Amino acid sequence: MSTPGCSSKDTWSSSMDEVAGGRLTGTATPSTSRVSKETRTWEFFIALDRDLPTSRDEPSSSDTEPIPSNVDVRQQLFDQQNVGGRVICPGCQRAFDQLYLDLMDVDHIRPKKRTGTHTWDNVQLLCRTCNSGKRESTLTQFLQMKTAKEWVDAVRSSAEPQKNEDLDGEWAYFVKIMFHLNKLESDPDGYPAFRVIDLSKLILDALQGVIWKRRSQVVSISTSKSFSKEGNQQGVQIRVKRVLNRA
Numbered sequence: 340m341s342t343p344g345c346s347s348k349d350t351w352s353s354s355m356d357e358v359a360g361g362r363l364t365g366t367a368t369p370s371t372s373r374v375s376k377e378t379r380t381w382e383f384f385i386a387l388d389r390d391l392p393t394s395r396d397e398p399s400s401s402d403t404e405p406i407p408s409n410v411d412v413r414q415q416l417f418d419q420q421n422v423g424g425r426v427i428c429p430g431c432q433r434a435f436d437q438l439y440l441d442l443m444d445v446d447h448i449r450p451k452k453r454t455g456t457h458t459w460d461n462v463q464l465l466c467r468t469c470n471s472g473k474r475e476s477t478l479t480q481f482l483q484m485k486t487a488k489e490w491v492d493a494v495r496s497s498a499e500p501q502k503n504e505d506l507d508g509e510w511a512y513f514v515k516i517m518f519h520l521n522k523l524e525s526d527p528d529g530y531p532a533f534r535v536i537d538l539s540k541l542i543l544d545a546l547q548g549v550i551w552k553r554r555s556q557v558v559s560i561s562t563s564k565s566f567s568k569e570g571n572q573q574g575v576q577i578r579v580k581r582v583l584n585r586a
Contacts, residue, residue: 430469
């Protein structure tokens with residue numbers, strides 16, 4: 340599908356209409372009578388260093404024996420999990436040694452309020468900051484939320500220097516997103532460690548108020564993915580074209 344007013348190489352699709360807030364029911368490219376020649380294009384690449392987790396075994400151990408009340412769980416977990424005298428927080432990846440053990444909390448991987456048990460297979464050490472942010476989430480949900488915020492912040496900060504100064508115009512936006520991904524050894528062939536549709540939603544959220552005023556102004560989205568070659572940086576390439584809608 341070619342958008343009127345664009346060159347033949349500018350092909351747009353709305354195969355992911357649901358990404359644009361569920362507002363579209365089909366191809367929503369403005370008709371010729373509604374498109375002005377007043378266009379503007381934004382293009383930028385954002386390096387992304389972390390993958391968005393989608394699953395993690397919770398719990399993963401077979402040790403389901405209840406933990407006695409007289410056990411110093413924090414110290415025992417440190418003794419079991421430390422490597423070279425340090426334990427890595429699963430949330431922020433910071434390392435803590437015995438001297439700073441009091442800055443780590445005993446966390447239930449699956450919270451008690453979500454059928455989690457006080458057993459050795461369901462406890463871990465988290466730094467106090469991550470444990471406070473995790474609250475009643477599972478570990479996977481917490482890591483997804485944490486990484487998602489990092490993605491949104493990275494996209495928004497990269498777009499800010501090119502901020503659209505005319506958010507109040509009657510604009511429609513066409514978006515192309517190319518994900519350059521690092522393949523994990525555990526991934527099936529051809530699939531990343533996260534869903535592209537989830538990351539597309541994050542990008543739309545990040546650009547709201549920077550490139551467009553409302554997400555409903557995004558009328559067409561095209562997404563694709565490729566696996567980065569060795570040595571190449573993982574990231575996302577975004578191209579946005581703005582056209583003027585006329586009533």
